Structure formats: C-alpha cells, structure tokens
Amino acid sequence: MAEESDRLITAGTPIFRRTTLALFAAGFSTFAVLYGVQPLMPVFADEFHVSPAESSLSLSLPCAMLALALLVVSPLSEVWGRKPIMVASLFASAILTLIAVIVPSWHGFLALRALTGLAASGLPAVAMAYLSEEMDSRAIGLSMGLLIGGNAMGGMVGRLIAGIITDHASWRVGLGTIGVLALFAAILFWRGLPPSRRFLANRMRWRQVPGTFGQHFRDPGLPWLFAEAFLLMGGFVSVYNYVGFRLLDPPYNLSQSAIGAIFVVYLAGTFSSAVTGEIASRLGRRRVLWLAILLGLVGILMTLSERLPLIIAGIVVVTVSFFGAHSVASSWIGRRALRDRAQASSVYLCLYYLGSSVLGTAGGWFFEHAGWSGVVAFFGGLYALALAIALRLSRLPPLVAGTSPGLDR
Numbered sequence: 001m002a003e004e005s006d007r008l009i010t011a012g013t014p015i016f017r018r019t020t021l022a023l024f025a026a027g028f029s030t031f032a033v034l035y036g037v038q039p040l041m042p043v044f045a046d047e048f049h050v051s052p053a054e055s056s057l058s059l060s061l062p063c064a065m066l067a068l069a070l071l072v073v074s075p076l077s078e079v080w081g082r083k084p085i086m087v088a089s090l091f092a093s094a095i096l097t098l099i100a101v102i103v104p105s106w107h108g109f110l111a112l113r114a115l116t117g118l119a120a121s122g123l124p125a126v127a128m129a130y131l132s133e134e135m136d137s138r139a140i141g142l143s144m145g146l147l148i149g150g151n152a153m154g155g156m157v158g159r160l161i162a163g164i165i166t167d168h169a170s171w172r173v174g175l176g177t178i179g180v181l182a183l184f185a186a187i188l189f190w191r192g193l194p195p196s197r198r199f200l201a202n203r204m205r206w207r208q209v210p211g212t213f214g215q216h217f218r219d220p221g222l223p224w225l226f227a228e229a230f231l232l233m234g235g236f237v238s239v240y241n242y243v244g245f246r247l248l249d250p251p252y253n254l255s256q257s258a259i260g261a262i263f264v265v266y267l268a269g270t271f272s273s274a275v276t277g278e279i280a281s282r283l284g285r286r287r288v289l290w291l292a293i294l295l296g297l298v299g300i301l302m303t304l305s306e307r308l309p310l311i312i313a314g315i316v317v318v319t320v321s322f323f324g325a326h327s328v329a330s331s332w333i334g335r336r337a338l339r340d341r342a343q344a345s346s347v348y349l350c351l352y353y354l355g356s357s358v359l360g361t362a363g364g365w366f367f368e369h370a371g372w373s374g375v376v377a378f379f380g381g382l383y384a385l386a387l388a389i390a391l392r393l394s395r396l397p398p399l400v401a402g403t404s405p406g407l408d409r
Contacts, residue, residue, distance in 0.1 A: 007197075008134065008135060008136040008137075008139075009134050009135050009136060009139060009143075010136045010138070010139055011136070011138065011139040011142055011143075015194060016139060016143070018192055018193075018194060019134070019143070019193065019194055020143050020146045020147070021188075021192060022188065022189045022192035022193035023127055023130075023131070023143070023146070023147045023150065023189075023193065024146055024147065024149065024150035024153070025150065025185040025188045025189050025192070026086060026090060026123055026127060026147075026150065026185065026189045026193075027123075027127070027147050027148065027149070027150025027151040027153075027154060028150045028151070028153050028154035028157070028185055029090055029093070029094065029123075029154060029181070029182040029185035029186060029189070030089075030090070030093065030120050030123050030124065030151065030154065031150075031151040031152070031153075031154035031155040031158065032154035032155065032157060032158030032178050032181060032182055032185075033093050033094065033097050033116060033120060033154075033158070033178060033179070033182050034059065034062055034063065034066070034116075034117070034120060034155075035059065035154075035155045035158055035159060035240075036158030036159060036161070036162045036174070036175055036178040037058045037059055037113070037162065037175065038059055038159055038240055038241060038244075038263075039159045039162055039163040039166075039244050039256065039259050039260045039262075039263065040058070040162055040163075040166060040171045040174070040175070041055040041056060041058065041059075041241065041244060041245070042055070042244055042245055042248055042256075042259075043166060043171050043256065044058055044106075044171075047171075048106040050106065051364070051368070052242065052245055052364050052367060052368060053361055053364030053365060053367075053368065056241050056360055056361050056364050057110055057113075057361065058109070058110065058113055059113075059237070059241065059356070059357075059360060060356070060357040060358075060360050060361045061110055061113055061114045061117065061357070062113045062114055062116050062117025062118075062120070063117060063353040063354070063356040063357040063360070064114075064117065064353070064354065064357035064358070065114045065115070065117035065118045065121070066117040066118065066120050066121045066124075066353045067121075067349070067350040067351070067352070067353035067354040067357065068350065069117070069118050069121035070121050070124065070346040070347075070349050070350045070353070071346055071347070071350055072121075073085060073089075073121045073122050073126065073346070075343060077122075077126045077129065081195075081196060082126050082127075082129060082130040082133075082196050083130075083193055083195055083196060085122045085126050086122055086123050086126050086127060086130075086189065086193070087186070087189065087190045088122055089119055089120060089121065089122025089123045089126075090122075090123060090182070090185065090186035090189055090190075091183070091186045091190075092119035092122075093116050093119040093120040093182065094179055094180075094182035094183040094185075094186050095179075095183070096112055096115050096116040096119055097116055097175065097176075097178060097179035097182060098176060098179035098180070098183075099112055100112035100113060100116065100175070100179075101172040101173075101175045101176040101179065102172070117353075124345075124349045124352075124353075126345075127147060128144070128147075128330060128333065128345035128348075128349070129345050130196065131143050131144055131147065132345075133196065134194075134196065134197060137335075140331055140335075141278055141280055141327075141331050142274060142278050144327060144330060144331040145273045145274035145275070145276065145278065145327045145331075146273075146274055148269075148273040148274075148323060148326060148327050148330065149269070149271070149273045149274050149323075151273075152266045152267075152269035152273060152319075152323055153266065153267075155263070155266050155269075156263045156264060156265075156266025156267060156269075157181075158178050158181075159260055159263035159266075160260045160261060160263050160264060161174055161177055161178055161181075161260070162174040162175060162177075162178060162260060163256050163257055163258075163259050163260015163261065163263070164256075164257045164260050164261075165177055166256050166257075166260075167255055167256045167257040167260075168257075216343065216344045216347060219336060220396060220397075221332075221336050221393060221396045222333065222336055222344060222347075224389050224392060224393055224396075225329050225332055225333055225336070225348060225393070226347055226348050226351045227351070227386075227389055228289075228325070228329045228386055228389055228390065228393075229326075229329060229330075229348050229349065229351040229352035229355060230351040230352065230354060230355040230359070231355065231359075231382045231383070231385055231386040231389075232293070232296075232322055232325055232326060232329070232352075232355070232382075232383070232386055233322075233326070233352045233353070233355035233356050233359075234355035234356065234358065234359025234360060234362075234363075234382055235296070235300075235322075235355075235359065235378070235379040235382035235383050235386075236296075236318065236319075236322040237355070237356045237359070237360035237363075238359060238360055238362075238363030238366075238375055238378060238379055239300070239303075239315065239318055239375065239379060240263075241360050241363060241364065242363060242364065242367040242372070242375050243262070243303075243311075243315065243372075244259045245367065246371075246372050247259060247262070247308075247311075251306075252308060262312065262315065265312070265315055265316045265319050266319060268316050268319050268320045268323075269319045269320065269322065269323035271320075272319075272320040272321075272323050272324045272327075273323040273324060273326070273327040274327075275324075276288060276292060276323070276324035276325075276327050276328060280327070280328045280331065285328045285329075285331070285332045285335075286393055286394040286395075286396065287394065288324075288328050289325060289328045289329060289332075289390045289393060289394070290387060290390035290391050290393075290394055292321050292324040292325035292328060293321065293325050293383055293386050293387045293390050294321075294387060295317060295320065295321040295324070296317070296318050296321030296322060296325070296379075296383050297380060297383050297384065297387070298317060299314045299315070299316070299317025299318035299319075299320075299321055300314065300318055300376050300379045300380060300383070301314070301376070301380075302314030302317060303315060303318075303372070303376060304372075304373065304376055318379075325386075325390075326352075329348070330345075330348060333345055333348050359382065362378070363375055363378050363379075366378040
C-alpha cells in the first residue's frame with residue numbers, strides 16, 4: 001500500500017475539498033486583480049484622455065508581463081516548490097493593486113499594472129502543475145474546472161465591484177476594494193492549501209531550460225493546444241473589452257453599474273468550466289473541445305442584434321463557450337506533458353495571456369474602424385481558426401504514458 005504522503009488526491013475527500021477551495025480562492029484573486037479594470041476602460045478613456053485601444057493597456061500590459069514572466073517562474077517552481085511561489089504571487093499582486101490606486105498619472109498607473117501582472121505570474125501555471133501532480137486522474141478534470149471556475153468568479157466579482165463602486169464613489173475606491181479582497185484570498189490560500197506531497201525538487205540548470213520547453217513543441221498535440229489558448233482568450237477578451245463602449249452609447253445609455261452587472265454572466269463560466277471539465281473526463285477531451293468552440297461562434301452572432309436581451313444572451317453563450325473550451329484544453333496539457341509539466345503549463349498560459357494582451361488590444365482597432373460589427377468579425381475569424389485546430393486535435397492518436405493504461409482522451 002502506498003504511503004499516505006504518496007497518495008493522489010481523490011474527489012469527494014476532505015483534502016480534495018480543502019485543496020479545491022484554496023485554489024478556487026487563488027483563481028478568484030488573480031482574475032479579480034487582472035480583470036477588475038475591464039469595465040473601467042471607458043472611465044480611463046475619459047479621465048486620462050486616451051483612446052479605447054489605449055485604455056485597454058490597463059489590462060493588456062499586465063497580461064503581457066504575466067505571459068512573459070511565466071516562462072521564468074515555472075522553472076523556478078521546479079526548484080523552490082509549488083506552494084511558496086503561489087503564496088508570494090498572491091500577496092504581491094494584492095499589495096501592488098492597492099498601491100496602484102493612489103498613483104495620479106496614467107503612465108504611473110500603467111507601470112504599477114505591469115508590475116501587478118509580473119507578480120501574478122506565480123499562480124496560473126504553477127497551480128496547473130500542482131493539480132497535475134497531486135490529483136487522481138479521475139479528479140483532475142473537476143479540480144481544474146473548479147480552479148478555472150475561481151478565475152471566472154474573480155473576473156465577475158472584480159468587474160461587478162469596480163463598476164458599481166465607480167458609479168457611487170470613484171474607480172480608485174472600486175479597484176482598491178478589489179485589492180483588499182485579493183489580500184484576504186491570499187491569506188485563505190496560504191493557510192488552506194496542503195503542501196505538495198508528490199513534488200520532487202530539481203536542481204535548476206538554466207542552460208537546459210530552453211530544451212525543456214522545446215520538448216513540448218515536438219509533441220504532435222501540445223503546440224496546437226498552445227495555439228488554442230492564444231486564439232480563444234484573444235477573442236473572448238476582445239468581446240469584454242469593447243462591449244462596455246457599445247452599451248454606454250445610444251440607444252442603450254447604460255450606467256457604469258449596469259455595465260459592471262453584465263459581468264454577472266461570469267457565473268455561467270464558473271458553472272460551465274466545472275461541468276465541461278467533468279464531461280471531458282468522461283467522454284474524452286477530443287470529443288468536447290470543438291463543440292465548446294462552435295458554441296462561441298453561435299454566441300457572437302447573437303450579439304449582432306440591436307435588442308439588449310439578445311446581446312446579453314449572446315455574451316452568456318460566448319462566456320460558457322470560452323470557459324468550457326479553456327477547461328478542456330488546459331486539463332489536456334497536464335495529460336500530454338509527461339515531463340516538466342510546469343513548463344508545459346507555462347507555455348500554454350503564456351500564449352493565453354499574450355492572446356489577452358495582443359489580440360485584446362488589436363480588437364480595439366476593429367472597434368474604432370468598424371464598430372461592434374468589426375469586433376464580431378475579429379472574434380469570428382479567431383474562433384473559426386480555433387475550431388479548425390480543435391477538429392485536427394480530435395483526430396490526434398491518444399498518447400500512452402509508458403506502460404500506463406491512462407490515455408489523454
């Protein structure tokens with residue numbers, strides 16, 4: 001019988017609940033800090049006299065810094081351990097958010113936002129690697145879905161708080177409130193997450209790091225999953241970056257609170273990520289991924305309507321699609337990467353956040369030149385390409401890990 005310290009965490013046990021609660025809080029904190037600024041972009045444009053595309057830098061810059069830092073932080077976690085890196089990340093990003101709200105200038109604010117993205121890099125890929133190491137194969141889909149559900153909840157609550165408080169006080173008070181919540185989430189994570197039981201520290205030889213990353217690009221499936229992260233996140237963020245500009249203008253004339261309230265649809269993402277992860281664990285990821293992406297194309301077409309209820313319904317469908325597809329793709333990374341899982345996760349998330357940064361800002365060009373129809377066309381092109389990749393992945397031969405019967409279905 002395996003020693004207790006070597007046992008994988010199985011679903012339904014007390015340690016499973018403790019682990020998933022801590023990681024849910026961590027995902028909540030990271031996404032609230034990063035994406036709480038999203039409904040405030042029209043406010044930034046007015047207060048600092050910048051364009052919609054420039055206002056999106058409040059999100060794009062931290063996402064870009066996070067993406068690049070992931071490639072360094074993940075190898076460090078192989079040496080220093082998973083939990084210490086994640087704890088430091090959560091506390092630093094919360095504190096930097098609190099400092100950013102007192103900086104008076106636009107460029108100073110952007111500099112603090114960039115540092116926040118750098119600090120936040122210690123959570124995403126390391127958390128995925130932690131789950132891949134500690135969770136039983138039958139529990140990993142659900143646990144990854146709950147982690148992403150925490151992301152969705154943090155994104156929703158952060159945006160909602162920022163929008164409502166901005167209407168009644170100021171954006172600085174709203175973003176400061178998010179910083180305080182992130183600090184509490186960091187404390188909960190620090191006290192609640194069990195230490196790694198199956199992690200084996202490696203001696204880091206930095207000259208070997210490019211090779212450990214390069215091995216993942218020789219896999220027939222992983223590079224396509226990395227591409228999915230870039231395309232899916234880029235399209236999704238473009239919708240949320242610019243829908244506020246559309247709905248603040250006639251004929252809708254919504255308030256900042258109402259714009260923030262739209263992000264309640266992130267609850268659908270919280271639900272869909274966990275449910276889709278569980279379905280994919282049962283039926284196979286290759287059978288579920290392309291269907292989730294196709295759903296996003298249906299949703300974006302719904303937003304072309306001039307009727308507000310149908311626009312909101314379309315955003316809900318896009319949200320369900322994105323979080324479902326991301327849950328499937330991210331859990332697939334852990335099943336295909338048999339070595340150096342933190343590096344594989346970091347490459348996936350590097351492309352994920354670069355999609356948010358590069359494509360999220362590029363969507364502003366389409367909005368400025370073609371309005372909402374331009375954003376829909378931009379999203380449609382990205383998701384059509386993602387759909388083609390998912391169909392290719394559906395024909396990928398399953399990977400057999402040595403003599404293990406576990407396949408990356």
